[in-house]
Amino acid sequence: MKRFLLVLVAAALFAALALSKNAPAQQPASPSVNAADVASPDAIIAALYDVISGPAGKKRDWDRFRSLFAPGARMIPVGPRLTATGGGFRARVLSPEEYITASGPLLENNGFFENEIARRTERFGDILHAFSTYEGRRASPDEKPFLRGINSIQLYSDGARWWILTVLWQPESPTNSLPSEYLPR
Numbered sequence: 667m668k669r670f671l672l673v674l675v676a677a678a679l680f681a682a683l684a685l686s687k688n689a690p691a692q693q694p695a696s697p698s699v700n701a702a703d704v705a706s707p708d709a710i711i712a713a714l715y716d717v718i719s720g721p722a723g724k725k726r727d728w729d730r731f732r733s734l735f736a737p738g739a740r741m742i743p744v745g746p747r748l749t750a751t752g753g754g755f756r757a758r759v760l761s762p763e764e765y766i767t768a769s770g771p772l773l774e775n776n777g778f779f780e781n782e783i784a785r786r787t788e789r790f791g792d793i794l795h796a797f798s799t800y801e802g803r804r805a806s807p808d809e810k811p812f813l814r815g816i817n818s819i820q821l822y823s824d825g826a827r828w829w830i831l832t833v834l835w836q837p838e839s840p841t842n843s844l845p846s847e848y849l850p851r
Contacts, residue, residue: 722777
């Protein structure tokens, strides 16, 4: 009986490993992937900023946006807790699809241009973490930004392309200024 249980457990572990090994190669539910967008960490981060940016009235290319993210990816804004008791911050965990639903109309109706102004990167093999400092504007690239903050972006490569796993971000606030090491030099 013990031997049977060991064989059963071994078979279950083998099946789990086989399935997990194939998981990263799955494509998101996007019909088109621009190979240039996912060819390198620089390219995928630039594509992320580009696809959400545009003037008021411009429809964003949400299929392109979806194509940047790995299955199960998350987008997590951190902001003040808005409650009667107040205080503290909270993280809101969204899928890329939930982000599109929640933020898409705001971006398209009001105009929004987000651009990277500095980056600090750590990489080991096929994983990369970027602290990407951003500025946000409603229209002209020359106008004063209405917000700044940091996007903490986690990426990985499956050998064929780069994927976004997580974008965690927090805007600057009067009580939380961007440190000098995360600003342009």
